[in-house]
Amino acid sequence: MNFTIKSDLFTNLAVALVSGLTYIVLGILIYLIYKKQKEKPKKLKVLIVCLIGLFMFSINISFKESLIKIPILPLGVWILYFILSSKGNQEKWNRYRPFAWFGFFANFIFLLSSLFTPIVNEWIYPEHNITTYISNHNASIVISHPSAKPATLNKEKLYSQFASMKEEPIYSDVWYDESFKNTDNNVERFPYVLTGTTPKKGSGIKSIIYVERDGNGLLITCQSKQYYFRSEKSFLDFNTEGKQND
Amino acid sequence: MTKNKKIVFILFSILLMIPIILLVNYLIPHKPKAFLTNKEIMKEIKEFDPEYDVNTIQDHVFIDKKHVFVPYLSKENDYGIINWSWNKNDWEIASIETNMFGPLLWKIESNHSIKYYLLWNMNPSSQLQKINFYLTRERQYFVSNGVSKYEPKIQMKFEKELNERSYGVLELPKNWENIMNDETFSISQNQSNLFFSSITPPTSFIVKWLPLDKNNKTKLPINSDSGHGTGNGGNQIDFVQLVNEGEEK
Numbered sequence: 001m002n003f004t005i006k007s008d009l010f011t012n013l014a015v016a017l018v019s020g021l022t023y024i025v026l027g028i029l030i031y032l033i034y035k036k037q038k039e040k041p042k043k044l045k046v047l048i049v050c051l052i053g054l055f056m057f058s059i060n061i062s063f064k065e066s067l068i069k070i071p072i073l074p075l076g077v078w079i080l081y082f083i084l085s086s087k088g089n090q091e092k093w094n095r096y097r098p099f100a101w102f103g104f105f106a107n108f109i110f111l112l113s114s115l116f117t118p119i120v121n122e123w124i125y126p127e128h129n130i131t132t133y134i135s136n137h138n139a140s141i142v143i144s145h146p147s148a149k150p151a152t153l154n155k156e157k158l159y160s161q162f163a164s165m166k167e168e169p170i171y172s173d174v175w176y177d178e179s180f181k182n183t184d185n186n187v188e189r190f191p192y193v194l195t196g197t198t199p200k201k202g203s204g205i206k207s208i209i210y211v212e213r214d215g216n217g218l219l220i221t222c223q224s225k226q227y228y229f230r231s232e233k234s235f236l237d238f239n240t241e242g243k244q245n246d
Numbered sequence: 247m248t249k250n251k252k253i254v255f256i257l258f259s260i261l262l263m264i265p266i267i268l269l270v271n272y273l274i275p276h277k278p279k280a281f282l283t284n285k286e287i288m289k290e291i292k293e294f295d296p297e298y299d300v301n302t303i304q305d306h307v308f309i310d311k312k313h314v315f316v317p318y319l320s321k322e323n324d325y326g327i328i329n330w331s332w333n334k335n336d337w338e339i340a341s342i343e344t345n346m347f348g349p350l351l352w353k354i355e356s357n358h359s360i361k362y363y364l365l366w367n368m369n370p371s372s373q374l375q376k377i378n379f380y381l382t383r384e385r386q387y388f389v390s391n392g393v394s395k396y397e398p399k400i401q402m403k404f405e406k407e408l409n410e411r412s413y414g415v416l417e418l419p420k421n422w423e424n425i426m427n428d429e430t431f432s433i434s435q436n437q438s439n440l441f442f443s444s445i446t447p448p449t450s451f452i453v454k455w456l457p458l459d460k461n462n463k464t465k466l467p468i469n470s471d472s473g474h475g476t477g478n479g480g481n482q483i484d485f486v487q488l489v490n491e492g493e494e495k
Contacts, residue, residue: 146403169394172387172389172394176385176396186492
């Protein structure tokens with residue numbers, strides 16, 4: 001069943017689009033089957049039969065951070081067969097059979113749409129593109145560690161470099177060790193937080209963005225992943241002495 | 247139905263209605279009533295726990311419409327705090343502390359936003375000039391399945407000058423609240439979203455403090471070591487711990 005898609009219908013535009021499309025396609029298919037039937041069953045019953053037909057035994061596989069349900073056994077179809085043909089009334093079962101099987105078949109459509117969602121998501125909100133995480137121009141910085149030099153954000157330099165900033169690997173263990181090398185005064189590699197940013201509309205992304213001490217790096221922290229971008233020029237203006245050597 | 251039966255029926259239904267109305271009245275949240283008078287406060291405390299011998303109530307500080315902070319002095323001249331919150335239809339004691347060593351942090355949720363308040367009431371003979379508050383989070387790193395993650399150390403400071411009063415309330419600075427709320431949100435999302443394998447353990451912010459005298463030297467407040475407290479505020483009210491050595495920058 002597909003309650004998960006329903007429940008976060010509006011948190012992410014890509015999910016909303018794909019699931020909306022899926023339901024429209026399902027509706028059209030049900031209508032076409034209904035039209036083809038010579039003996040018209042009751043409309044409400046058709047919907048109920050389709051819903052029950054959805055029941056299945058499935059195998060769940062995690063694929064690229066999302067859970068995929070592969071339909072195996074059509075439990076709903078069996079239940080319906082048991083109920084509808086219980087009094088030896090084969091005719092009734094024949095009338096509803098296409099819809100029962102369609103219910104099971106719909107699981108494959110949902111499977112397809114769950115595979116399709118990340119593609120649409122990537123298309124609207126490219127994962128490795130800074131503008132997915134920072135879409136507005138109101139950013140500012142907050143010093144989050146005392147080892148930071150007093151500085152202000154140079155918005156122009158930041159926003160103009162978005163296209164040219166390169167994503168680089170995160171050497172988290174190395175960074176961690178480096179910060180303790182200087183024992184009496186531990187130095188934080190990312191001593192600023194970028195605040196006032198909003199992600200691209202409809203993405204549903206929540207993140208904290210840290211700024212590297214030289215003003216060239218952004219560490220974007222999302223729920224499950226981090227992205228690290230480096231720029232050519234520093235986008236921080238340092239207030240003291242004008243020098244920015246570490 | 248005869249007339250008598252009718253009357254009995256009406257009386258019976260009225261009798262039945264009274265407890266229902268009372269129950270509904272109890273269950274439906276009400277707008278906060280005027281806050282208690284000092285006399286009522288004393289009475290409530292006595293009912294709550296007679297151990298707390300409140301002598302003087304220093305003030306009623308409204309944090310918002312539903313949360314009141316009451317600093318008091320006990321008969322032994324210990325300084326204490328009672329936190330009151332409006333719970334549906336009554337003012338209730340959220341926590342009560344006496345002879346406190348450090349400030350309290352009160353987490354208040356309202357209208358989908360979380361706000362944090364620091365509260366203190368300390369013996370003025372300690373001669374404190376200033377309290378430095380800190381927001382800290384430990385540095386961490388993770389490497390799993392080829393995915394690397396690095397959590398920078400966070401250490402922010404806010405200085406609060408004290409006045410001649412023994413007590414005070416301070417809302418956490420906006421910057422802090424923004425950062426903390428972002429983090430709590432991403433944790434709660436992780437928990438609800440079982441489908442996405444999360445490599446983020448719940449990292450937590452800790453609020454710490456450091457009391458200073460007029461020479462900017464660390465000065466711990468005077469208190470006998472019999473301080474204690476109780477509360478039914480759940481984990482909404484917490485003690486603020488002293489800052490670690492090396493973190494006071």
